[in-house]
Amino acid sequence: MKYLKQYRIPFSGLAAGKHDFEFEINDKFFDCYEHSLVKKGNLTSNVSLQKQETMLIVNFTIDGTIKLNCDVCLTEFDAPVSFQERLIVKFVNEEWDSETDEVIILNKTDHELDIANLLYEYINVQVPYYAKCTEQGINISCDPEMLAKINIEEKSDIEEEKIDPRWAALKNIKNN
Template identity: 70%
Template sequence: MQIVKYLKQYRIPFSGLVAGKHKFDFEIDNKFFDCYEHSIVKKGQLKADVELTKQENMLVVNFHIYGTIQLNCDVCLSEFEAPQDFQERALVKFTEESWENSTEEVIVLAKTDYELDIAELLYEYINVRVPYYSKCTEQGVNLSCDPEMLAKIGTDTTEQDEDSNEEEKIDPRWDILKNIKNN
């Protein structure tokens, strides 16, 4: 119940707005990400500047999201801040029929709806921006990987390589199987 109450602040009541452009500002912090159990991003400080253009049968919603999110480096495992600054757009159409076929670009609402919940959109836009492979030196600003961790990883990988080489030398059955492939 607490989660639903917290996410209510990310709703835009559009029914009382006159046609034209309207601006809204939203803060996105750790509490926002805590509301989503399986979120890739767990921590962050972002702002969302939202410009809603109301027309007779639709809304055009432009998002400018900027700030930082916390990521874990896939190389040295340290946590670092990754700056974010991007823009997105969503179209909202109204229909009298109950139509559940919303897409990524077009959101469909009933004519009786009076507010737009953008929490899910913000969540998706931010999480989609998380790189598949996070690295301090690539997504961070003026950062480098933790040298102590790199040293530990470097020694562990060389030991593993030596172990695998010894296994190949010890077991002669593999050499016999390699000869079958050559015939």
């Protein structure tokens, strides 16, 4: 977890106004999260922080590629990722439990913003529910050798489904 310390933004010493930061997200970042959907990737996060007296407005622009496994042919491929997110950080004196996905509450005594978990969540949400080489990859198609093996297995499964002729006659009853 020491690796994730570089994803902290010390905002207490910053003057009011806009500040830009850049963070590299690579395999070491994803290794810090045991149950991550993404295990490998090469991304860049440009973070624009607008500091105001009572809050921070943080805009994330994340670009790069993540490694996915195709759900059809099991080939590992690079999937391009490019998206933007926005976050508002409010400062309060007392404890407040009304955080949302877009608003984080910090105590006025806090001096840095840890964005590692935010980056992790933003990237993992971008993983498609169904990964396929031809749809998410660039100039890549499914492995023809693996597709041939899948087709052979499907044909053998169909052959095994031969129905006993006694049951086939019963199926005709409901057609009448």
